[in-house]
Amino acid sequence: MFSQIVSALKIPPGRERITNQEALRFTYDYWRQRVIFSMIVGYAIFYFCRKNIAFSNPLIREDLDISATSLGLILTAHSVIYGFSKFFSGILADRSNARYFMAIGLFFSALMNIGFGFSSGVLFFAVFWIANGIFQGSGVPPCSRMLTMWFSKRESGTYWGIWNASHQLGGAGISLLASYLVATGYGWRSTFFVPAFIAIATAAFLVWRLRDRPTSLGLPPIKEYEQIRGYKSASDEQTSAAPSSTAESTSNGSVPASEEEELSTWQLLRQEVLNKPVIWMVCLANFFVYIVRIGFLDWGTTYLNESGLEKETWGIIVAVFEITGLLGALLAGYLSDRRADQRGLVAVISMLLLTAALVVFWQLPSADPYIAGMYFGVIGLFVYGPQLLVAVVAAQAAPRAAGTAVGLTGLVGYAGASVCSVVTGVLLDYLGIDAVILFYLLSAALGAISFLASLKMERAA
Missing domain, CATH: 1.20.1250.20 (MFS general substrate transporter like domains)
Structure with a gap:
């Protein structure tokens, strides 16, 4: 077995x-x-x-x-x-x-x-x-x-x-x-x-x-198919398909052996992932994104309880966070396709808006379930878009090792989630809920700075 x-x-061979x-x-x-x-x-x-x-x-x-x-x-x-x-x-x-x-x-x-x-x-x-x-x-x-x-x-x-x-x-x-x-x-x-x-x-x-x-x-790699469809953007030539996939067909129409198999695992990891600063920068951004996201997912009900809201409203308010998050991710993906070389710009704007929303959330707490639901909805809208764009930027920076690059961002993101759990618990015990919201606010601001740095790296690449 x-x-x-x-x-x-094993990677499947190409067909005629x-x-x-x-x-x-x-x-x-x-x-x-x-x-x-x-x-x-x-x-x-x-x-x-x-x-x-x-x-x-x-x-x-x-x-x-x-x-x-x-x-x-x-x-x-x-x-x-x-x-x-x-x-x-x-x-x-x-x-x-x-x-x-x-x-x-x-x-x-x-x-x-x-x-x-x-x-x-x-x-x-x-x-x-x-x-x-x-x-x-x-x-x-x-x-x-x-x-x-x-x-x-x-x-x-x-x-x-x-x-x-x-x-x-x-x-x-x-x-x-x-x-x-x-x-x-x-x-x-x-x-x-x-x-x-x-x-x-x-x-x-x-x-x-x-x-x-x-x-x-038996289909061409995506870069060739884009050319068949009439899209010949230079940026697409550095995309998803590995060099192995874009190799010319042999005489019988099959595709030669993958270049991924010619490189050792360490060579692929070093060349495609570890040596690319933009990947490390979006990893850092993801660290801060996860602090805010996991903070609201895992500790949001604690805030609602501290605010005096009825337990019956908690599930609905957290559901609003997820629903607007879905819309935020779809919107961020769509907008980032308008300028595929500047996806970081969409992430920067989202994180700045998230920071502003957290300032309001921090300064104007409310025991009204409708206002609390609006707060959670706005935060969900702006936090899920950057989370999505981290993966997109990482995968496009390392087209031959997309899984590894995205996996690395996930690893760093979960490190952020772990830090969030520990720090949030300590702040709640010793300083209260206001200190927790301030912690999330500072994380969002640092995330915006990290995305801004990654944007400059994208433009320089």
Whole structure:
């Protein structure tokens, strides 16, 4: 079985090129839409197997008399492992068949959820949930790779924004499913079993519907296809497809061996990722973006409680944060495509507006649920766009190692999330909620400065 998995993960060879222009256009457009839809479904279900624990947490503690500290340590370990897994999965995904890489990761994540659901002790909870963090890290990197292979720089902001909707769809979907399972008396274990079975079916769906790259179907790489469609922008010539994909066909129409395979893993990592300052700068920006985003996701209800709002309003207000975040990501992606060489400018403006919104939030607190909902909505609108653009800029800066570059930004982002959790807790205990909001405000301002620096690097490149 292991050898079969290794074989499936190899980058697929190119097929004989389709020469009929009408058939080529139809086939290319069909597969682009098929791949983007399948990635949205697939990553949304990754959320089903990661965010389900938020709804079972209090029930587990009540049913098994497990302390909040024990579960908290398990969740912290899961987050740390998940962050590292995103980075190392990125390195593997850049040298693997993204179609199988994503499906296999989801399948094993489902198995870890089943194991967790059957467990009744802290040790087994820790083993299965930390292992789940490893497999959850295989969700984003293959999507980053396929987005880079199937969509050009000219349109990538829009399509990354569309794919990014999977985060909100997955979060909303598991919220509804888990709430239903708990409310109807199926118990906390069902919140792991049901998502796991859905994930197993989805893994099979991904194998059926996804394809790693256009050349595996006899289609030209995206740069060539853009030229066929009449787009010959110079910026597109430095985009998504690896040099391997743009190589001229051999006499029988097949594509030569990938240049990715000619470079060692270390060479690819060093040349495409580690030696590019713009990637490190957007990583730093992502560190600050995650402080604000995770702060409002994980500690937003604490603010609402401190403000005296009824518990019944908390879920709706946090949902507003996610919904406007979806709109913000789509809008940021669309606007950034107007000037693909200045995506950082959209991120800078978003972070400055986020900083201004946090100043108002800090200085004019309100116990009115409508005003609080408006505050959360505005902050969600401006925080999710920069989060999306971090990934787009990183992937385009390292077209041959997009999964690795995006994985690195994710690793640094989760470092920011960890710092957020620790600092927010300390500030709440010793200085109160106002100090927490000020911490988020300063983080947003530093994020704007980081994006501004990355913008200058983009222009200089």
